[in-house]
Amino acid sequence: DAGVTQSPTHLIKTRGQQVTLRCSPKSGHDTVSWYQQALGQGPQFIFQYYEEEERQRGNFPDRFSGHQFPNYSSELNVNALLLGDSALYLCASSSYTRQGTSGNTIYFGEGSWLTVV
Amino acid sequence: QKEVEQDPGPLSVPEGAIVSLNCTYSNSAFQYFMWYRQYSRKGPELLMYTYSSGNKEDGRFTAQVDKSSKYISLFIRDSQPSDSATYLCATGMNTGFQKLVFGTGTRLLVSP
Helix, strand or coil, rough: CCCCCCCCCCCEECCCCEEEEEEECCCCEEEEEEEEECCCCEEEEEEECCCCCEEEECCCCCCEEECCCCCCCCCEEEECCEEEEEEEEEEECCHHHHCCCCCCCECCCCCCEEEEE | CCCCEEEECCCEEEHHHHHHHEEECCCCHHHEEEEEEEEECCEEEEEEEEEECEEEEECCCCEEEEEECCCEEEEECCCHHHEEEEEEEEEEEECCCCCCCCCCCCCEEEEC
């Protein structure tokens, strides 16, 4: 059973460029969330997708956008990159119908390391 | 004030010690609690999930939640050098779509 998979694992971009990160959720999961983890900090919630719609959003600017596809996979796009966007970007998957139950678990991928120079 | 407070450490212990990791949270609406282990430059790995006050045990790990004092703990018995990692506590509300609120993580070093 494949877990949460993310690509690419590492990438370097220049200020002002755009980046797209990809995520495939764990089998059986239909909800995908994205988190940003700066060095030495805990992950910060960016947004969450379910049924191809953004359902919740954290305190991130509109430069951060996303998409969910019919097969539940997701993309995170960041435009006009800033040096401060350098971080580990984590994808988390869960099951909407298991929320509020003992089976409610949220699994993370290994992340995509983004360096902006 | 952060919603979830966690001592960043590092916490250094000898092999075999009992480790206690702790977090406090401010929002009484938080209803479920998770502990993740994160090795350097890797994604967080789910260790424990609890949905109510009390204790939950899994092997060498015990998670404890005290909702009255808004305090959550993770105990590791017979700690091993392989337990050296950053431990993240996370919590969330069980309303609508869920998002996790994390502490900053505590770095644990277990020496042989």
